[in-house]
Amino acid sequence: MSATTDTEHLATGVGRAVGGALLFALPLFMTMEVWRLGHTVERYRLALLVLATVVLVIGLAHYFGAGPGGVSRAGYLADAGVALVVALLTASVVLVVLAVIDPVQDRQSALSVVVIEILPAAIGASYARSQLGAGSRRPQAPRYGHEVFLMAAGAVVFAANIAPTEEVVLLAAKLGERNAAVLVVLSLVLMHGFVYWVGFGGQEEATGFLRSFRNLTVVGYVAAFAVSAFLLWTFGRFDGVGLPVVVGQTVVLALPASVGAAAARLIL
Amino acid sequence: MSESDRQGGEPEPEPERTSTGEYVLGGLGGLLVLLLLGFLIYQAAVVRDTGPELSVTVTGVETAGNGWSVHYRIANTGGQTAVQVQVTGVLSRDGTEVEESSATVDYVPPGSRRSGALLFSEDPGSGDLQVRPSGYSLP
Structure with missing residues (x-):
């Protein structure tokens, strides 16, 4: 596979993941209660939520065909990683632009809000990637x-x-x-x-x-x-x-x- | 999908390999999540919930309309969010209170700052101005 198609492939995959993340998580980005929850939810519960998100995304990548050729263990783990990083970035960017979170004045609750939001975003990203052409395997x-x-x-x-x-x-x-x-x-x-x-x-x-x-x-x-x-x-x-x-x-x-x-x- | 479709209908997609870019991005995602988890667990385990610790500083005084506005910044250095924070400014001259003004800040999370202004009709520069947090509730 040449470098160009590799890059294109990566771009398509990431693009779809962003689309999926938005599709699944935008309603939650725009829900007021989540912004407030960012201030009150204890850290250990957030840690558990992140853990649950990771397990869910890895499971989705594993069972439901990941992105391109996610058959090998490294393949589906990489895929889950892509979904997670896309979810994190999408949530951060959208929430900062919407002025929901202020990473400068308000690091702690900004982090909490993003952590809550990556759950649906990562599932959306993962789902969208699993629809990626020939690589998707059911x-x-x-x-x-x-x-x-x-x-x-x-x-x-x-x-x-x-x-x-x-x-x-x-x-x-x-x-x-x-x-x-x-x-x-x-x-x-x-x-x-x-x-x-x-x-x-x-x-x-x-x-x-x-x-x-x-x-x-x-x-x-x-x-x-x-x-x-x-x-x-x-x-x-x-x-x-x-x-x-x-x-x-x-x-x-x-x-x-x-x-x-x-x-x-x-x-x- | 029927059985025959599966066997002969479409050509078996050639097994694609995960590209290097995806490994890099995936690795980055894993790293970020580990950092996130580590940070959250560190905060949960090590940082004690000390309750809110609020401090107010006056950042500037300017005339506004018929009076003066005293800009303040309130910071929370404690370990818990304070909600419905009252900020009170008392202007006194020669030991007697001349005017009092207060504002409510919705919430101040730990490690955060919020800004606002108290409005006075007397010149705050003409006496002794004290601005302090006067109360809050816990979420």
């Missing part, structure tokens, strides 16, 4: 572990955009036990319907209702629920509140998270 028969991982990633994308907002707290406060229970059922029905009933592009054949419901829909909902709980905890929504509120908030956030989980199985 496992022909996705293994079960991959599917569950994929659902968790989809849940993260949707949940990350909503988890920082005050609306989750408000909705959970207004939600009674009965509505919470109905919401869980509704989430499950939506998830199952998305994948098996309504005929979107990547629709799958159900291998027996009970089996696919138990193995994928219920497990996917559990993944979405866990992702929601982790994000809410990270943003301090569980601090000083009782168990009913914790469960209520998680159930509320698990609705978009489970739709994201189902959509991820169709799209990726």
Whole structure:
């Protein structure tokens, strides 16, 4: 491969990654609560969030075909690195230009805001790169572990955009036990319907209702629920509140998270 | 995609290698993330949350409209964000208070500065002006 095509290839890959990062993370760049969260979230929670982001991006690069030829270990690790660096730079540049963060006057919270924002940005970058031409490889028969991982990633994308907002707290406060229970059922029905009933592009054949419901829909909902709980905890929504509120908030956030989980199985 | 598509439909894409540029960029990404993690963990483990430590300095006085504005800068050298910070300036002459002015700063994160101005109708230069933070709450 000549140097020119190499450079072009790199430029295309990076360009797509920037596009993906913006597509997935722009709503969160422009969410006020995130700017405030930058001042309050403890450092160890942010460190855990970065760790989760890294694991997620490496997993995405590994399972879902990375950029060009990301088959070897070094290949997909390099790919995850590219997605992360693009996410970091995109988030920093956009947030500085929007005057959300001021790296000179306000280093600490600038860092915190960027750290929160790279989660969806890195997933977007990674996803966009995985669509890069011949290099993208999709496992022909996705293994079960991959599917569950994929659902968790989809849940993260949707949940990350909503988890920082005050609306989750408000909705959970207004939600009674009965509505919470109905919401869980509704989430499950939506998830199952998305994948098996309504005929979107990547629709799958159900291998027996009970089996696919138990193995994928219920497990996917559990993944979405866990992702929601982790994000809410990270943003301090569980601090000083009782168990009913914790469960209520998680159930509320698990609705978009489970739709994201189902959509991820169709799209990726 | 049906079985036949997979086998014969499209030619097997030739296995591309990750280019050097991508390795470099990827390595940079890894390095940045490690630095970020290291910094966050260092801050979490080593830097104690000491609570906000606020200090105010007057950066300038100028006439504004019918009065004077006293520009201040408030800095937080502690380990925690202070919100709803009250900045109060008291102008006294010969031991008696002439005028008081205050402003609220939304929030001052650790290691950060915020600027603003207090407005006076009396000339602040004509007496003894004291500007200090007078209260805050924790987020």
